[in-house]
Amino acid sequence: MMRPYKYEIFTTVIEKQIRSGVLQERDRLPSVREIKEKYQLSTSSVQSGFEYLMIKGLIVSSPRSGYFVAAIQEENIPEERAKHPVVMRDEVFMKNMMLTSKRTSESSSFNTAMPGDLLIPQKLILRTMQQVIREKGASLLRYYPSNGLEALRKHIAKQMGIYGCTMNPDEIIITDGALQALTIALKSVTKAGDVIAVDSPCVFSVLEVMAHLELKVIEIPIHYRNGFDTEYFRAACEENNIQALVITPNFHNPTGIMMNDETKKEILNIAEMHKLCIIENDMYSDLYFEEQRPHCIKSFDKKGIVMTYSSFSKTLAPGIRLGWLYAGGFYGKSERVRFALGRTVSPVYQELVLKLLQGNSYERHLRTFRKKLNQQALQVLEALRNSFPEGSYFHRPQGGYSIWGQLPGHTDMNKFYEYCERHQILFTPGDTFSFTNKYHYHFRIVFAERITSESIVLLENAGRRVKELLFLKQSDS
Secondary structure, eight states: OOOOOTTHHHHHHHHHHHHHTSSOTTOBOOOHHHHHHHHTOOHHHHHHHHHHHHHTTSEEEETTTEEEEOOOOOOOOOOOOOOOOOBOOOSOHHHHHHHHHOOOOGGGBOSOOSOOTTTSOHHHHHHHHHHHHHHHGGGGGSOOOTTOOHHHHHHHHHHHHHTTOOOOGGGEEEESSHHHHHHHHHHHHOOTTOEEEEEESOOHHHHHHHHHTTOEEEEEEOOTTTSSOHHHHHHHHHHSOEEEEEEOOSSOTTTOOOOOHHHHHHHHHHHHHTTOEEEEEOTTTTOBSSSSOOOOGGGGOSSSOEEEEEESTTTTOTTOOOEEEEOGGGHHHHHHHHHHHOSOOOHHHHHHHHHHHHSSHHHHHHHHHHHHHHHHHHHHHHHHHHHSOTTOEEOOOSBSSEEEEEOOTTOOHHHHHHHHHHTTOBOEEGGGGOSSSTTTTEEEEEOOSOOOHHHHHHHHHHHHHHHHHHHHHHHHO
16 A cells, blocks of 8 residues: 555645534635644645645635635536436447547647546556566467456455455456456346446447447436436336446546445445346546545445446556456356457556556556646636536536536537637537437536646637627527
């Protein structure tokens, strides 16, 4: 486990006092000198601690006056619910793929959900890869076990155990990324024509896997407050023969929402009652902005109905195509599906990730990564909320990569996207996150690329354009 930062000795105390109400809005905090003397810290450590609390939005700085508890902004969270029918999509694949992955200059790319150059630990990865090549030599050119390197599977199981999730390493399968893990899981418990449930909105690539497997889909709405509309899910299970639920409980893509533990347990109870499998995407759980990693649904699973998958492409680099699937009681079928998709995963990537996990470099990277992501999320969120018109909504993420935005219902979205395309402001339209047109006025903003002053200006300009469109619409009417 990583040693805590020195400043955490006092920031933890202040954060708890703010969240419990002991410290109120506009209360003045102890000075740098007072903190330094009380906790025997250096000036730089104290300043780093205050900077950390500012990044989290808990405190503000006033020149020559000190630090104060920040105003707590009330979230005007939409409470709308919608029913999604069972549908299958068989068109617009290439268009939507381009909308989710098109890249131009780094400063204006808000649509690619993967770490940009600023966040990729390039030196660490390349140095470690060179070590692996020197140590393993020609053995890297041979087949590795079809279910993956044993030491790597054991380390993944050990790490998940630390997070409160017990896994047998012999029931873990190493995969070529997360989508292959999802494909294996789905093919293990479904056949063409079966009905599955998925959280909605849902990332485009996941929807396309389902369409490719010719599955029928019921979209279960994400709930802004608790993470998931469990009542809708319960009703869907009673009315349909659902075989599996595909869900991202922690830092959901595209909304950034983290599901609370009570909701996770309720979902598990519903699945147990209706004898369906839960396929859990745990890819973003390491990218938490609060104090600790959240529980996954698998942590509460006593009957072995949950398969969990993840990947290192979101935390290290997109080109490292290495993921894993905990298949549990579905292992036998999953292993056969995995073998049919390819003999083995790249030995170089397996050895690289293993070496990173064996030391403390990966955890150290994650701490820096999370801090930077949180800082960028707050920068982008502030620009969006200050620049877009009244009636817009941008959900504050609790981790992960993305912010989910919604514009007023009479916005001309075609003209909005035309403006964004012309000025290279790349958002992902909400229509790509559903088989329905439910999210026509929504869009995803990704903050995983370098956020610069130019990036903020582009967001401000996009907000002004929406105001202009609304004004023109009002004038015409």
